[in-house]
Amino acid sequence: MPVLTLQHISKRYGSVQALSDVSFTVPEGSVFGVLGPNGSGKTTLLGIVMDVLKADSGNFRLFDKSPTAKERQQIGTLLETPNFYHYLSGYKNLEISASIKKRGKDDINRVLEVTGLSHRKDYAFKTYSLGMKQRLALAGVLLGDPDVLILDEPTNGLDPAGIAEVRALIRQLSASGKTIILASHLLDEVEKVCTHVAILQTGKLLVSGAVNEVIVRSDFVEAGAENLDLLSRLLNEFPGATLVEIKDGMVRAQFDTAPDPAAINRYCAERGCWLTFLQVRKKSLESAFLEITNNATS
Ligand SMILES: Nc1ncnc2c1ncn2[C@@H]1O[C@H](COP(=O)(O)OP(=O)(O)OP(=O)(O)O)[C@@H](O)[C@H]1O
DSSP: OEEEEEEEEEEEETTEEEEEEEEEEEETTOEEEEEOOTTSSHHHHHHHHTTSSOOSEEEEEETTBOOOHHHHHTEEEESSOOOOOTTSBHHHHHHHHHHHTTOOSTTHHHHHHHTTOGGGTTSBGGGSOHHHHHHHHHHHHHTTOOSEEEEESTTTTOOHHHHHHHHHHHHHHHHTTOEEEEEESOHHHHHHHOSEEEEEETTEEEEEEEHHHHSOOOEEEEEEESOHHHHHHHHHHSTTEEEEEEETTEEEEEESSOOOHHHHHHHHHHTTOOEEEEEEEEOOHHHHHHHHHHHHHO
């Protein structure tokens, strides 16, 4: 059962079309990244799902039902950084969060344990590292044990250690069965934690689906030889070659399956072309992403 299904959501603020006809589905158990540059509509989209904002048109379903307060109660959200009290302990701050959420205190020790903060629960919030502060924010989200978490830019403003801590926690929560929807402008986030992604650009959905399917990162070969034209022709004829070009004094070739360097080397040698260089490389996530966004604008 999908956790969230968006159907043709549009939203305008005055002259700004923040979202245009956005539809996608978030499968249960996924870590779903809503990815896009600043201003692409990510926060607006999450706000609509959490009923903080109203869409102009379109609709969405939560747990395959028209959303009511009951469905939203199964969702923990971190849309903006909570205002914790600096002089109060982590535990006391969570007591306040629990009372705002009208939940008892019973769950506080559990969420401190899950977020790895039990040993620091009696220390003042101001003594926490950036990563610990964000983990406390996530502890607050976990009160009441929601099945689904919605997080807006969960690693924003953190130092590299804090980012690593929060990502590790997201992976751990995902492994425990939670569905996590997170907005991010960081490609790195998608690569490191997300199983699925929806890419937004100026309010329009470019693609959505499983990361490996959406962002095709086929391996490619870079090869050199004295006669680059001959090498280029041979690689073009090599079974499975999809794109072959001469670039920066080398031949770059993409294939529809993972290329076998030994087979390529033998194939060229048998046809009188001796390679001076051969390397199999992975297309960077960044270049794959640029291809998706450039294709959309061209
Ligand atoms: N309350 C508002 N009034 C007018 N325009 C708004 C409002 N909120 C957002 N916008 C505009 O709508 C567009 C989408 O904004 P939104 O905050 O949803 O994007 P975002 O992808 O979350 O960006 P960021 O990564 O910067 O948070 C932007 O052009 C933004 O300037």
